[in-house]
Amino acid sequence: MSVALRAQLLLFLISIASRMGFSRYIEDNEASDELYSLLSLDQKRESEDFIFRRPLRCLDMLATDGYFTFVASRPQLACAAFIIAEPSEVISLELSDVTIDCSAGDFIKMFDGWVLKGEKFPSSQDHLLPLHQRYTDYCSSTAAGVKSHSSQNVAMIFFRIHNPESGFTIAVKKLHNPFPCNIMSQSPEGSFTMVIPHQRRNCSFSIIYPVEIQLTELSLGQAKSNELSPQHHTNQSQSYTKPHFDFLIMGTVQKTVNLSNR
Numbered sequence: 001m002s003v004a005l006r007a008q009l010l011l012f013l014i015s016i017a018s019r020m021g022f023s024r025y026i027e028d029n030e031a032s033d034e035l036y037s038l039l040s041l042d043q044k045r046e047s048e049d050f051i052f053r054r055p056l057r058c059l060d061m062l063a064t065d066g067y068f069t070f071v072a073s074r075p076q077l078a079c080a081a082f083i084i085a086e087p088s089e090v091i092s093l094e095l096s097d098v099t100i101d102c103s104a105g106d107f108i109k110m111f112d113g114w115v116l117k118g119e120k121f122p123s124s125q126d127h128l129l130p131l132h133q134r135y136t137d138y139c140s141s142t143a144a145g146v147k148s149h150s151s152q153n154v155a156m157i158f159f160r161i162h163n164p165e166s167g168f169t170i171a172v173k174k175l176h177n178p179f180p181c182n183i184m185s186q187s188p189e190g191s192f193t194m195v196i197p198h199q200r201r202n203c204s205f206s207i208i209y210p211v212e213i214q215l216t217e218l219s220l221g222q223a224k225s226n227e228l229s230p231q232h233h234t235n236q237s238q239s240y241t242k243p244h245f246d247f248l249i250m251g252t253v254q255k256t257v258n259l260s261n262r
Contacts, residue, residue, distance in 0.1 A: 102139035
């Protein structure tokens, strides 16, 4: 993910978070500091053995492997970190050095996906796990090191800390995913191919930028026709409330999507 696109995505998330109320707990200079760290990120990586470390902010976006440490300087009551990887990757998260007080109302929760303006990605219709299993709650866990693995290329951390000097470290590691099903696009332009081999499930490709979308190729393994036309199905296990393109997956499905700026 390029520096320019990373900065653009961060600004977009900051604008959304301000509407969600997160910005009340963010220092004014944090956004500019984060942009500077994004622009200087490549300069800090001098070798493949370099382990990236930096402080985590109350509102943050992470797009690289590394260790990120949050230490509260004052009560931080509504914080979130968005993690994004390449479309062909999933994300592993592991907590360590946690010093929060769960009995005082502190919490750290990791989520398999993103929550934007109350909407969850992937939606409950598209994700294989029920919603409650997509959350990993540190305060409810009995394991020494709390871990979470995403099912797609985005994940999220929610946390609330009351006492100054309390905090935690989150380790982010990206892993290869040979058959991504649900994808959040990092870029407002490009070509993306999704292959779902012999699976009966919903998949989605989401873009948070204003773009024009062109579906250039659709290959259904056991379909009689590859025509690109809207189809409306009634599925007893799923309910759809908005018009959409619905593809019934019978065999190996391959879709190619082209994106371009308006």
